[in-house]
Amino acid sequence: xxxxxxxxxxxxxxxxxxxxxxxxxxxxxxxxxxxxxxxxxxxxxxxxxxxxxxxxxxxxxxxxxxxxxxxxxxxxxxxxxxxxxxxxxxxxxxxxxxxxxxxxxxxxxxxxxxxxxxxxxxxxxxxxxxxxxxxxxxxxxxxxxxxxxxxxxxxxxxxxxxxxxxxxxxxxxxxxxxxxxxxxxxxxxxxxxxxxxxxxxxxxxxxxxxxxxxxxxxxxxxxxxxxxxxxxxxxxxxxxxxxxxxxxxxxxxxxxxxxxxxxxxxxxxxxxxxxxxxxxxxxxxxxxxxxxxxxxxxxxxxxxxxxxxxxxxxxxxxxxxxxxxxxxxxxxxxxxxxxxxxxxxxxxxxxxxxxxxxxxxxxxxxxxxxxxxxxxxxxxxxxxxxxxxxxxxxxxxxxxxxxxxxxxxxxxxxxxxxxxxxxxxxxxxxxxxxxxxxxxxxxxxxxxxxxxxxxxxxxxxxxxxxxxxxxxxxxxxxxxxxxxxxxxx
RNA sequence: CGGGGAGUGGCGCAGCGGUAGCGCUCCUGCUUUGGGAGCAGGCGGUCGGGGGUUCGAAUCCCCCCUCCCCGACCA
Numbered sequence: 001x002x003x004x005x006x007x008x009x010x011x012x013x014x015x016x017x018x019x020x021x022x023x024x025x026x027x028x029x030x031x032x033x034x035x036x037x038x039x040x041x042x043x044x045x046x047x048x049x050x051x052x053x054x055x056x057x058x059x060x061x062x063x064x065x066x067x068x069x070x071x072x073x074x075x076x077x078x079x080x081x082x083x084x085x086x087x088x089x090x091x092x093x094x095x096x097x098x099x100x101x102x103x104x105x106x107x108x109x110x111x112x113x114x115x116x117x118x119x120x121x122x123x124x125x126x127x128x129x130x131x132x133x134x135x136x137x138x139x140x141x142x143x144x145x146x147x148x149x150x151x152x153x154x155x156x157x158x159x160x161x162x163x164x165x166x167x168x169x170x171x172x173x174x175x176x177x178x179x180x181x182x183x184x185x186x187x188x189x190x191x192x193x194x195x196x197x198x199x200x201x202x203x204x205x206x207x208x209x210x211x212x213x214x215x216x217x218x219x220x221x222x223x224x225x226x227x228x229x230x231x232x233x234x235x236x237x238x239x240x241x242x243x244x245x246x247x248x249x250x251x252x253x254x255x256x257x258x259x260x261x262x263x264x265x266x267x268x269x270x271x272x273x274x275x276x277x278x279x280x281x282x283x284x285x286x287x288x289x290x291x292x293x294x295x296x297x298x299x300x301x302x303x304x305x306x307x308x309x310x311x312x313x314x315x316x317x318x319x320x321x322x323x324x325x326x327x328x329x330x331x332x333x334x335x336x337x338x339x340x341x342x343x344x345x346x347x348x349x350x351x352x353x354x355x356x357x358x359x360x361x362x363x364x365x366x367x368x369x370x371x372x373x374x375x376x377x378x379x380x381x382x383x384x385x386x387x388x389x390x391x392x393x394x395x396x397x398x399x400x401x402x403x404x405x406x407x408x409x410x411x412x413x414x415x416x417x418x419x420x421x422x423x424x425x426x427x428x429x430x431x432x433x434x435x436x437x438x439x440x441x442x443x444x445x446x447x448x449x450x451x452x453x454x455x456x457x458x459x460x461x462x463x464x465x466x467x468x469x470x471x472x473x474x475x476x477x478x479x480x481x482x483x484x485x486x487x488x489x
Numbered sequence: 490c491g492g493g494g495a496g497u498g499g500c501g502c503a504g505c506g507g508u509a510g511c512g513c514u515c516c517u518g519c520u521u522u523g524g525g526a527g528c529a530g531g532c533g534g535u536c537g538g539g540g541g542u543u544c545g546a547a548u549c550c551c552c553c554c555u556c557c558c559c560g561a562c563c564a
Contacts (some may be wrong), residue, residue, distance in 0.1 A: 023525070034560095040500090053558080106562060128564090159563065162490090175564065183522090223564095243564065280564045313523050347524035354524095365523055375523080383524090459560085 023351055028315035031238040035289060036166070042297050043357045044288070045166050052171030056281070059356060062305035064284055068154065070207050070303075071176060071279060074199040078191075080150035081179055082270035085132045087156070091122045096257040100130065103224020107159040109171075119150045125158040125408075130225065130250065130276055133179040133259035141272060141384035144264050145184055151413045167285030168242070168489050169399040173279035181260055183273040185251070188273035189228070192247040192470065194231045195277045200245035208283065209411040209482065210234045210290045210299035211246065211418055213439075213484055215464025215472040216476040222453050228476065233463045233484065235290035235418040239438040241463045241486040244286045247277035285489075288412050297357025298379050300410045302404035308399060309358045310374075311350060313365030315343050322364050322392070326374070335403070354379065359406045360399065361365065362390075377404070380409040428454055431485045435460040441468075444481040459487055 016196045023041065025033045038044050044060035047053070056064065063375045072082075091110065094101045111123040126132070133151065141149055154176050161171045178195060182188040196214065204210045210324040217229035226248035233241050247389055255261065260272040301307050308330055312323045320341040329338035340349055352363055363375040368389075376390045390398060421438025425431045428451045434440035435458075444465055452462060462483045467473050 009534085047556095057514055103563090157564085162562070175563070177564095246564070278564060282564050315522065345524085345526050347522085347526080349522095351525045363523075429513070431533090456561095 002328070015220045019483070022294065023355065024294060024296065027237055027292075032165075034292075034294075036290065038292055038296055038355065039166055039354060042357065044284070044297075052161045053170075054170040054172070054281075055466060056174075059305070060284060063287070063299065063303065064281055066202075066303050066305055067208070067283055068176070070408075071199060071203055072154070075152050075178065078150075078195055078199060079080070079148075080152045080180065080332070082153060083151050084153050084155070084472075085126075085136070087126055087131050088123045089126050089129070089132050091124050092100060094124055095351040096131065097225050097253055100225035104128070104159075106254055107161065109158045110158055114446050118385055123239055123413075126155070126278070127157055127159045128278070129153065129155070129157075129177055130179065130254050130274075134254045134260060134274070137179070137181050137272070137274070138255060138259040139262075141181055141262050143318050144262050146269075147183045147262060147272065148187065149181040150178075150191075152176060152314075158333065158384045163487070165285070167281055167288070170281075175278050177278045178276060180275045181255070182275070183262070183264070183270070183272065185249075189249050192230060192249050192275040192277060195275075196232070196245075196247040197472070200232050200247070200279060203279075204234070204244060205234055205281075205411065207302045208287055208290075209298070209302075209407055210244070210286060210416065211411060213464055213466060213470065214472045215466035215484065216473060217246075218452060218465060218476075219445075220449070221462060223248045224259075224278075225250060225253050227253070230472070231464050233419065234286055234290055235414075235439060235485075235486075236286070236290065236489070237417070238289070238486075239421045241439065241484075241488040242282070242286045242289065243259065243463070243488065244278040244283055245277070248275060248420055250274040266405055291410050292357070295383070296355035298357060298410060299359060300356040301359040301407045304357070304359050305336065306338050306356075306358050307335055307403055308360045308362060308439050309353045310337060310339050310364065311346070311353070311369070312339070312341040313328070313346050315341070316366060319364055319366060321371060322369055326362065326364070326392065326395060330399060333396045333400070335396075335399055359403060365384070375400070378406055380406045380413070431455065431483075432458045432460050435486050438486065440464070440485040441482050444483050447483045455485060461488060 026038050043057045044057045045054050048055050056369065068286045094104065108127055109125040112119055137149055140146060156172055158172050161169050164170050180191055182191060188286050201212055201214055201242040204212045208488045212232040214232055217231055221257040222229040223246065228249040230247040231243050232245045234244055236242055252273060254273040254274050261269050262272060264270045289299055310323045310327050314321045323339045323341055327337045327339045342349060357379060359379050361377040368374050373389050373391045376388055378386045395479060422441065424441050425434050426443065428446065431442045432455055447462060455461060463486050464484050465476055465481050468482050
């Protein structure tokens with residue numbers, strides 16, 4: 001927060017009939033504050049009673065549900081099946097994989113008492129489920145015929161966070177975690193890659209309209225216990241990076257620790273190769289920070305729980321009837337539309353829909369009605385150019401096309417920003433400098449462990465390693481790769 | 490855990506020895522409704538907790554708790 005002298009007029013509505021009232025602290029002024037305010041005012045989420053916990057409100061949850069639905073469908077298309085494993089994990093399981101425990105122990109919540117007594121063996125509240133799943137995979141995998149074993153679960157996990165932020169880092173969060181076992185290293189690697197590209201990248205770009213960088217993590221940034229980690233990184237409106245989804249090759253580390261082995265066609269026992277991959281409610285935070293502007297959220301139409309709101313400008317019977325008629329026509333053509341015929345000032349209601357980021361707003365008042373038209377307002381455009389008129393008859397067929405234009409516009413705007421805040425550099429010092437504003441691209445051969453250390457001292461990290469053309473390398477060891485370096489959430 | 494702040498109605502704040510106030514929100518009524526409406530009335534707080542000083546504590550002192558910001562870890 002700033003000094004107490006300059007106090008917030010930010011929450012105070014401005015009167016007058018022109019210019020967008022500033023309902024939020026402008027992003028450029030104080031981005032973290034903008035983020036908190038927009039989540040509160042758009043009724044997305046708030047803090048829970050225990051530090052680091054989150055209460056996801058119905059509107060926020062409806063966005064998460066849309067994400068879940070789409071990601072879940074893609075996961076199933078990739079051949080995995082949903083299952084459910086327990087929240088409570090024996091502490092000894094975690095300890096079986098050395099790097100895994102080491103990585104997670106600082107953030108574990110451990111149950112030491114239950115049923116009124118001290119427990120013989122402490123129980124860990126799952127921070128992730130590789131260990132329990134490994135235990136059961138070992139049981140279920142006997143023969144090469146049992147492979148690949150492709151599992152996914154939707155669950156909550158707990159990682160005790162020192163510096164929580166709504167959606168981005170909370171001590172408890174919701175996610176999807178996939179766990180698979182394969183007969184060969186190549187097959188495991190290919191599957192992790194498939195999930196990464198066909199589920200995560202394609203969901204993020206095609207549905208969430210968030211341009212993402214895909215690449216490998218450096219050993220330093222890898223998942224605890226993995227031999228390779230793939231990441232989707234996106235740039236937020238303030239130029240910082242957010243890791244939105246990751247996919248891991250676990251090699252045979254967990255197979256060895258949990259005895260996941262199988263009898264091959266050759267009659268010999270072989271250790272399986274496993275993968276894991278996840279995406280979480282962090283995506284909601286990423287969506288907010290990638291698309292939001294000074295007037296509030298902007299939800300891309302393909303994802304939006306509400307694509308169109310039809311607002312009655314006046315509380316008037318003829319107008320209300322026209323609004324409802326239009327909403328049902330839209331609904332029938334497969335558009336997610338709602339009406340707003342509430343009492344209360346027009347300005348207030350409109351502001352609420354803008355805060356919530358509804359992609360398209362139709363306004364009908366007596367004047368419009370008299371001329372057989374409606375006012376149409378796009379949320380992706382600046383306020384002064386967002387409005388136009390459209391005849392009532394045209395609306396149902398026109399809307400779908402406009403929604404697709406908005407979808408594309410949001411992606412394009414996010415991509416344009418990412419490109420404008422990205423810099424090619426050829427020294428670590430320049431990379432640190434450039435990361436103040438956005439992403440720095442630096443040849444990988446200039447980034448050794450000492451360089452990573454140096455960058456870390458300035459709160460800058462290698463977000464991912466990729467080919468110069470942005471494509472995903474076959475391996476982290478490929479020649480000529482570049483590191484994308486940035487500050488991150 | 491180190492370094493800085495702050496805890497007063499739902500939210501944001503003022504008050505800093507004399508018994509709690511403002512703005513927004515909320516409720517009621519009327520007038521309104523084309524970008525967060527106006528007027529009138531009203532609900533709501535044992536001032537984070539505990540101890541102490543004092544005739545008297547939100548205000549001063551001590552202890553504790555919590556939250557926020559900046560650093561080391563993370564989807």
